[in-house]
Amino acid sequence: MGNHDRGDDAIGPTVIDDLRRNPPEETTLFKCNGDIGALMDIWQNFEQVIVIDACQSGAAPGTLHTFDAAATPLPTPFFSTSTHGLGLAQAVELARRLGTLPSNLTIYAIESDTFEIGQPLSPPARTAVAALANQIF
Amino acid sequence: MTKRVIQVKDLARVEGEGALNVTLKDNQIEKLQFTIHEPPRYFEALLQGRMFHEAPDITARICGICPVAYMTGASLAMEDALGVTLTGPLRALRRLVYCGEWIESHALHIYMLHAPDFLGLQDSIQMAEKMPEAVEKALRLKKLGNTLIETIGGGRAIHPINLAVGGFYKLPPKRAVKALAEELKWAVQASIETIRLVGTFDFPDVERDYQFIAMRHEDEYAITEGRIVSNRGLDIPVSDFHEHFEEQHVQRSNALQSVMKDGSEYLVGPLARYALSHDKLSDTARAEAKAVGLGKVVRNPFQSIVVRAVETLQVCEDALAIVENYVEPDDACMELTIGAGTGTGCTEAPRGLCHNHYVLNADGTIKNAIIIPPTSQNQLSIESDLREVVQAHLSKSDDDLQWVCEQAVRNYDPCISCATHFLKLDIQRG
Numbered sequence: 130m131g132n133h134d135r136g137d138d139a140i141g142p143t144v145i146d147d148l149r150r151n152p153p154e155e156t157t158l159f160k161c162n163g164d165i166g167a168l169m170d171i172w173q174n175f176e177q178v179i180v181i182d183a184c185q186s187g188a189a190p191g192t193l194h195t196f197d198a199a200a201t202p203l204p205t206p207f208f209s210t211s212t213h214g215l216g217l218a219q220a221v222e223l224a225r226r227l228g229t230l231p232s233n234l235t236i237y238a239i240e241s242d243t244f245e246i247g248q249p250l251s252p253p254a255r256t257a258v259a260a261l262a263n264q265i266f
Numbered sequence: 267m268t269k270r271v272i273q274v275k276d277l278a279r280v281e282g283e284g285a286l287n288v289t290l291k292d293n294q295i296e297k298l299q300f301t302i303h304e305p306p307r308y309f310e311a312l313l314q315g316r317m318f319h320e321a322p323d324i325t326a327r328i329c330g331i332c333p334v335a336y337m338t339g340a341s342l343a344m345e346d347a348l349g350v351t352l353t354g355p356l357r358a359l360r361r362l363v364y365c366g367e368w369i370e371s372h373a374l375h376i377y378m379l380h381a382p383d384f385l386g387l388q389d390s391i392q393m394a395e396k397m398p399e400a401v402e403k404a405l406r407l408k409k410l411g412n413t414l415i416e417t418i419g420g421g422r423a424i425h426p427i428n429l430a431v432g433g434f435y436k437l438p439p440k441r442a443v444k445a446l447a448e449e450l451k452w453a454v455q456a457s458i459e460t461i462r463l464v465g466t467f468d469f470p471d472v473e474r475d476y477q478f479i480a481m482r483h484e485d486e487y488a489i490t491e492g493r494i495v496s497n498r499g500l501d502i503p504v505s506d507f508h509e510h511f512e513e514q515h516v517q518r519s520n521a522l523q524s525v526m527k528d529g530s531e532y533l534v535g536p537l538a539r540y541a542l543s544h545d546k547l548s549d550t551a552r553a554e555a556k557a558v559g560l561g562k563v564v565r566n567p568f569q570s571i572v573v574r575a576v577e578t579l580q581v582c583e584d585a586l587a588i589v590e591n592y593v594e595p596d597d598a599c600m601e602l603t604i605g606a607g608t609g610t611g612c613t614e615a616p617r618g619l620c621h622n623h624y625v626l627n628a629d630g631t632i633k634n635a636i637i638i639p640p641t642s643q644n645q646l647s648i649e650s651d652l653r654e655v656v657q658a659h660l661s662k663s664d665d666d667l668q669w670v671c672e673q674a675v676r677n678y679d680p681c682i683s684c685a686t687h688f689l690k691l692d693i694q695r696g
Contacts, residue, residue, distance in 0.1 A: 162424055163330075164412070166405050219391060226394035227402060 130161045130168070130182040130217060136248040137190070137241035140183040140258055143250060147262040165220035169229060177233040179265060182217050183254075184238035191253030192240040193261060199234045237261055286652065286671060293660050300649045300675075313635040318344045318604070318626055319431050325622075325637065326425045329681055331374070334367040334415060335615035336637070337429045338490060339622035342611025344431040346505075347626050348602050355595040356433045357490075358588045362443075363418040363429065364489050364613070365585040369453065370411025370423070371616035372578045375679040376460060377404030380571050383673040384467035400463065403456050407578070410449050414585060417442050433599035440594045450586040457579035458554055464575050465558025469568040470670060472654050476565060476647070477530055478538035481614050487546045487580050488539070489614045495542050496532070497563075504612035507621050513638065524643040531646035534618030535678065536573040537564050551580045567651050567677040574679070604630035615640050617679055641680045648678055 131141035145158050152158065157175070161168045172178040184194060186204070196203055202225075203218040217236070224230040239261065242251040250258065289297040309328055313321060321344060325336035338360060345351060352360060377400060378390040387393050394401040412423035418438050419426025428435050479500070483492035494510075495501045502510060513522040525531055541563040544552070555576045564573055606628040612621045618640030625634040655674045659667050 164424065166408050166412070169405065170409065219389075222391045223394050223401065223405075226391065227398050 130163060130180060132162065134247060136243040136245045137183050137239075137251055137254045138244045139250050140239045140241065140254055141181040143255075143258050144181045144262050147258065163216070165216065165223070168217070168220050169224050172224075172231050172234070173229050175231060177235075178231040179235045179237065180217065181237045181239070181261065183241040183244070185241050188240045189253070190240050190242035190251055191257040193257055194236075194238040194240070196236040196238065197234075198236045199230060199232055203236060237265065286675070288652075288656055288671075290656075290660070295653060295656055298649060298653050298656065300645060300652060310635045310637055313624075313632045316632050318347070318624070318630050318632060321624065321632060321635070322429050322431060323425075323427070326429075328637070328639070330424045331371055331681060332367055332615050332617070333425050334364050334419070334429065335613055335620050336622070337426070338364060339611040339613050339620050339637070340624070341429065341431045342490070342613065343609040343622045343624040344611070344626070345600075345602075345609065346611060347607030347609030347624060348431075348605065349607070350432060350600050350602060352433060352600065355593050356600070358592065359418055359434065359438070359443075359595070360429075361486075361490050362585055362588045363415055363426070365581040365588070366411045366414025366418070366423075368411070368489070368581040368616050369414065369578060369585070370408045371679075372574045372581075373404050373407035373411060373460075375616075376464060376571055376574050376578070377401060377407075379679065380676050381464065381467075383669075383676060384464070384469075384571070403459070407453060407456055407460075410446075410453050413449070414446060417446060430599055432602050433595070433597070435598060437594060437598045440592065443589055443592050446589045447586060450582055450589060453582040454550075454579065454586060457575065457582050458550070461554045461558055461572065461575040461579060464571050465560075467571070469566055470655070470658070470673075472567060472651070472658060473565045474567065474651060474654060476537065476541075477526070477532040478541045479532045479534050479643075480538040480542045480619060481612060482543050483546070487543050487577075487584070489581075492612075494612065494619070497541055504621065505610045507610065507612065507638075508623065508636070511621075511638075511643075513642075522642055523645045524638060525646065531650060532643070533647045534640045534643050536570050536577055536618075537567065538618065539614060540564055540573045540576065547576065547580055548583050550583065551576050554579060567674065570677045570679075617641055617681055618644065639681070641678065644678050644680070648675060648680070651677070 131138040133139045133142050142160050145160050148158055159171055161171070186194070198221045203221050221230065221234070239254060239257045241254060285301045287297065287299045287301065288295065309325060313324060316324060321340035322337035325340045326333035328336050382389055382393055385393065387396065390401060415423040415426055418428065418434070420428030420435070478497045479494065481488035481492035482495045493501060493503055494507060500510065510527055511524055512527055513524050515522055544562045558572060560569070560572060560576070607626050610621070610623050612619065620640055621638040623636040624632055627633045651674050652671055655670055656667065659670050662670065
């Protein structure tokens with residue numbers, strides 16, 4: 130999830146771009162622009178889902194957080210909200226209550242430095258993105 | 267002298283960042299200010315020097331919820347400047363994609379942002395627990411709205427890529443347009459159910475003597491074309507907008523406020539449209555509105571949720587009719603001859619009247635642009651509503667008063683990011 134043109138909000142899309150250069154087997158790669166309805170639609174079709182997003186919890190930029198979202202609720206303050214305040218955490222909790230949450234849902238959230246419009250990934254985010262792409266596949 | 271302070275740092279379930287400051291002394295409102303501190307966006311300046319055909323794609327970025335409103339407004343203004351008018355199937359396609367925007371915007375607001383207020387719930391997640399079928403309906407309606415935009419807009423609902431001055435870059439496949447019919451039939455029924463649900467809500471007893479401003483068209487519930495009318499005798503072509511309205515900058519807001527030339531405030535949006543074009547609603551929409559107790563004019567801002575539901579039904583029916591009668595246009599886009607000119611494009615965005623005025627240089631570059639979004643026009647009305655609401659609910663606890671004030675702002679489904687081309691509530695009781 131994320132926006133290529135807003136600093137570290139490009140974390141999610143950049144991981145997808147990296148993976149597309151050497152796509153993992155039996156894996157479908159998507160970019161979600163923040164439309165949680167679309168996200169909730171997409172993940173219904175898969176047994177195992179991994180979502181990668183930027184977050185801000187106060188930890189050092191580049192820190193990787195891992196959540197088993199099928200087991201426990203996501204910490205809402207971590208995740209930047211999209212327009213009208215419905216973001217990833219809300220999507221997970223809506224899906225949980227509607228019975229449409231994937232049985233296996235892992236959220237990788239990379240701590241962000243800035244979401245400034247027009248700025249590239251910060252160096253810590255760039256390092257974390259490269260490491261994550263290697264780690265999860 | 268008693269003093270009360272209520273502070274809401276961030277208004278939930280609205281788009282953008284705004285604030286409200288209320289000072290009460292001995293239970294009288296001494297000061298009430300609604301402020302927008304979302305940073306200015308400078309689109310009107312960005313557009314200068316760009317080619318006319320870039321305006322839709324640039325102005326789409328004003329908003330992720332209502333990009334079609336700006337793209338259509340820009341396109342209409344350029345077409346006006348260049349002496350071109352869409353008719354027939356091209357016009358129908360333009361209305362169809364705009365119907366998609368109304369459906370997704372209204373459904374999102376009604377169910378996910380506003381209904382929780384009336385149900386005593388904090389958010390849509392609690393709604394999903396207590397009323398899962400309602401939330402599923404909302405998501406399915408929103409998805410349909412997005413699908414309409416994607417089908418005609420080039421595969422993307424947020425900032426669609428296929429809307430152009432003069433029409434479209436590429437015609438959508440006819441089978442794809444026709445395939446929308448089945449889901450639109452479901453949506454018509456779902457909209458009726460939505461009206462019947464929100465019509466049962468308890469509404470705070472507030473009535474305001476609004477000056478309604480909206481577009482009106484003689485053949486349809488106006489969205490993309492019409493004249494600008496009011497309930498106080500105004501009836502003007504869209505090109506005369508700036509002779510009757512003006513923008514003001516006040517220190518407390520990064521969004522220009524709009525007033526009539528006589529200084530009076532006015533209201534745009536669903537209540538205004540409903541009042542001024544009630545006779546243009548479909549028979550079904552009028553009947554469903556009447557069945558839940560709506561008169562021909564609604565002056566209670568808290569009932570805007572019901573009016574939005576009625577409008578959702580209207581555009582689902584309109585979209586279905588367009589799809590069922592769709593004939594593919596001969597060409598995707600009309601021929602345009604570049605030249606100097608001045609043009610206006612005015613449409614009804616989901617939140618209200620959105621006016622666009624452009625001046626073109628002889629080489630087709632934009633010399634000047636003035637974009638008036640609906641939420642900026644509603645700022646004073648929001649303040650006046652809040653004044654009534656605070657006055658009517660002074661006996662409530664601070665928490666309850668805060669809640670009803672936030673609810674009152676959400677009546678407008680404000681798009682604060684649009685308004686800055688939103689709620690920090692600070693109530694001081696003294």
